[in-house]
Amino acid sequence: MDFKIEKGTLLSGLYLAQGIADRKSTMPILANVLLRTEGKERLLVAATDLNVTVTAELPAQVGSEGGITLGARHLHEIVKALPSGIVTLRRADNQYAEVRAGKVEYKMVGMADRDFPKLPNHREVSFCKVDAATLVDMVDKTFFSISTDETRYHLNGVLFDCDGHGDKAHARMVSTDGHRLSKIERTLAGGPKVQGVIIPRKGLAEMRRALEGVTGEVELGFTKSHAFVRVGQTALSVKLIDAQFPPFEQVIPKDSERHVAVERESLFEALKRVSIMSSDKTQGVKLSLGEGVLRISSDNPDLGEGREELEVGYAGGALTIGFNARYLIDLLSQMDTKNVRLELNGELDPGVIRPIDGEDYLGVVMPMRI
Numbered sequence: 001m002d003f004k005i006e007k008g009t010l011l012s013g014l015y016l017a018q019g020i021a022d023r024k025s026t027m028p029i030l031a032n033v034l035l036r037t038e039g040k041e042r043l044l045v046a047a048t049d050l051n052v053t054v055t056a057e058l059p060a061q062v063g064s065e066g067g068i069t070l071g072a073r074h075l076h077e078i079v080k081a082l083p084s085g086i087v088t089l090r091r092a093d094n095q096y097a098e099v100r101a102g103k104v105e106y107k108m109v110g111m112a113d114r115d116f117p118k119l120p121n122h123r124e125v126s127f128c129k130v131d132a133a134t135l136v137d138m139v140d141k142t143f144f145s146i147s148t149d150e151t152r153y154h155l156n157g158v159l160f161d162c163d164g165h166g167d168k169a170h171a172r173m174v175s176t177d178g179h180r181l182s183k184i185e186r187t188l189a190g191g192p193k194v195q196g197v198i199i200p201r202k203g204l205a206e207m208r209r210a211l212e213g214v215t216g217e218v219e220l221g222f223t224k225s226h227a228f229v230r231v232g233q234t235a236l237s238v239k240l241i242d243a244q245f246p247p248f249e250q251v252i253p254k255d256s257e258r259h260v261a262v263e264r265e266s267l268f269e270a271l272k273r274v275s276i277m278s279s280d281k282t283q284g285v286k287l288s289l290g291e292g293v294l295r296i297s298s299d300n301p302d303l304g305e306g307r308e309e310l311e312v313g314y315a316g317g318a319l320t321i322g323f324n325a326r327y328l329i330d331l332l333s334q335m336d337t338k339n340v341r342l343e344l345n346g347e348l349d350p351g352v353i354r355p356i357d358g359e360d361y362l363g364v365v366m367p368m369r370i
Contacts, residue, residue, distance in 0.1 A: 001064025067113030164193025203238030
């Protein structure tokens with residue numbers, strides 16, 4: 001096998017591949033990227049960790065057909081360091097590969113392409129075209145509250161639903177780690193009809209990378225076991241989590257006794273300032289409500305105290321409640337409106353934050369004893 005390809009083209013194919021290749025796997029070949037010629041003018045570049053797979057079909061001048069797998073990270077570093085222009089890659093004896101550009105030459109140890117895992121076939125998927133910016137925004141607004149606890153497998157991803165109603169298709173993403181929950185609902189014109197699928201954390205992160213800088217539409221599709229995103233000649237497949245997402249609607253309070261209107265930026269900055277004095281472990285802060293005022297405080301025996309007072313729209317009874325400041329800050333950082341509303345009941349009840357006069361987005365945060 002040998003082929004010639006423009007350096008920038010090959011780099012674009014290796015960018016996602018080197019992030020997905022699994023260097024920690026007990027299967028050494030999963031740390032490699034697959035390079036396989038297809039006809040006389042196309043090169044397939046692929047990488048997988050068995051859960052997330054990326055394939056890119058790149059234009060190339062193929063001298064002789066064949067394939068090889070090479071260390072994804074090292075190949076990416078080598079190609080990145082090469083001078084601009086045409087890169088030549090040739091498979092030599094004993095699964096070695098020679099990589100040349102100008103007067104620079106590398107020799108890499110590879111592995112046989114026949115040992116590379118079978119790739120999910122995106123050509124068999126029925127794709128829908130959706131707005132890339134909307135999809136990215138929905139991922140950003142739910143990604144931070146995905147659980148990282150591997151024992152809670154069903155919480156290690158985002159729940160995705162879409163009713164498939166053409167230009168008026170309504171989509172929803174929900175994530176929770178048991179301490180907080182975020183939910184976003186948006187119109188996703190052209191979205192597919194799919195219900196109750198859970199897209200895992202790493203897959204979402206790679207989808208976000210694949211959509212970086214993409215404007216206009218992107219192709220989105222689902223099978224029973226995988227989610228697919230296709231951008232131009234690059235296709236990303238993500239193995240769905242085979243589990244039941246918890247009944248999250250039961251966690252969201254239906255009615256709240258106390259509604260507090262507050263400027264988002266003021267609350268965001270106050271929480272950051274006061275949490276400096278909170279415990280590194282719990283990052284706990286107290287929110288004390290009075291008529292027209294919200295006092296935020298933090299006491300730490302090892303450091304001292306922090307206090308700040310905000311003017312708010314509130315006319316109810318007094319309440320003091322504790323929260324993890326980081327959970328509130330994460331939510332507020334994803335809200336775009338000038339003002340937000342805190343919805344609270346008792347000191348042991350979850351609190352809700354949502355934009356005022358904004359999109360259908362909310363976060364639920366469980367209280368903590370401080």
